[in-house]
Amino acid sequence: MARLLHSATAMPPPGFGGAKVPPAQDRATVFCRVLLLEDNGMDADLVREHLLLIDDHEFEVRRVDTRKDFIDAVNADGDFDLILSDFDLPDFDGMSALAIARERLPRVPFIFVSGMLGEENAIEALKKGATDYVVKLRMERLQVVVRRALVEARDRNELADKRQALAESEARLRFALEAGRLGSWELTLATGQMRVSQICAANLGLADPAELATYDALLRRVHPEDREYQQAAVRQAVASGSALEVEYRTVWPDGSLHWVQIRGRAVYDRDGIATGLAGVSLNITDRKKAEERQLLLLEELNHRVKNTLAMVQSIAKQTLRATPSVEAFPDAFQSRLRALAQAHDLLTRRQWQGASLSEIAALTLEPHMEAGRVQVSGPGVTLTTGVAVSLHLAFHELATNAAKYGALSTGSGRIDLNWNLVRQPLESRNAPERDALVLHWRESGGPPVVPPTRRGFGSRLIERGLSHELEGEVSLAFDATGVQCRLVIPLSARVSPQ
């Protein structure tokens, strides 16, 4: 509100017409800070007077007359537009002042104003970087010299500023391109000449950008099957003015295959004729590999889900066959389903890279181990996922049977699960001697065992399923003193020592 009020009062009422507005072409006054090194007060005044004669300029003169004051002024407050200096001073000399000024304030014009300055000194001074000189006998020259020095300095400094800004801008762009691993490129359509950056060349497996001096040279780096597609995309971008966006494969000189993504746009002249294309390139090999991996994983997941469904179906059917009554089915089925889910949990924790035999044993037996009813021991053995699931389901069947009828069904029984790596020939095949995992499940202290009249799901899974899965020997015995199970599994990539 206050501002509104202020501007309203500041504006002359319409038609008031009294005040004279200065003509628009009047130049603004140039304000200049001058550092004047002069020991003689009268000479200093003379300089001031002559500066006053220069039109459109207002000078603020700071005079110093000693070496120390000059250096302080240059160091502490370098914001000068002009330095005027005497040549001879009691404790100082103009050439030293010039040297200091050139080092500290290289952009500020430096003019000698001196009573006497021989030709030799004048030449030497100009060589060392003085802008000009004025002898005191011809002080009227000062106006012209100062005016010219200021204009030239302003032009020179503006150009330097622009160059520096441009260099900084280019450096920032280059930094961004490099940080983003983006290569840059330009194509001149009339000649087919290309200019590419180091990264752009590196994206195509080349160390030297000069190897991609033409579009034809570039095309040779593109995978033969992608060349036509690449060229069509370029033609389309030139013809339609739409963005060029294309991904293609490139074969590096070492024969390896990589993916490159290109983004660009056509460049047009004043008549709207396309003269070239320019853009960036990015190595997207990692992304492409990740996409391929993801596709594979999805397929693998689909396969695994279907396979798991088939396993669940199989467990359901076989549990139904083996259970004596429909009432007994849900409990038996759900318990097996839970065992399957436990195995999946463990394998997921291990990124489906397999599991160790002791982990698998603990999955089923841990509660009983803590109660001191089950003792488990054996060296480290790594199992692949399929073997881990099968062994876990087998242990689950053995443990369930033990809890219902065997060693874990009374307070006094116990189970010993031990394994060892031994060198032993397989009995049933004429295979050469090879290392094997021998695993024993021994129940003791339970009620006398009555062998089942027919083999149930558990027995079948262990005897048929395990021997099939492990390509080994499996024996399951219902000894009167306790159930004994012995596995002899040849070591392989699927069952290996840790």
Added chain:
Amino acid sequence: MTVENLTDLTVLIVEDEPLIAMSIEDVLMDHGVTCVGPAGSVGAALEMIKAGGFNIALLDVNLRGERVDAVADRLAAEGIPFVFTTGHGAEGLPDAHRGRPVIAKPFRDIDITNALSRHRPS
């Protein structure tokens, strides 16, 4: 569809998952079919083909991460009919055997018996 008599068949089961192999065995034995196998790896399957003694095969497409192409090739070369079983869908089949019959997992009992009666050796 009434299931025709399959008792004259001997089937080679190539399947790496023991539970699924057992389930297939159950179906086949219920119908009086004789079973050979199961073979759980490409190597084991090729050995069983060498030993012979069967006249049709059920073939899982993927055995412990290994494709079953070599087994299919050998069966085709020997003129023994076979049916793929797979959770992958038709696109997972070996290129040379895309025309072969497929049973999708999970399957019904009748899918197995139908496939065997349809594709049994003549």
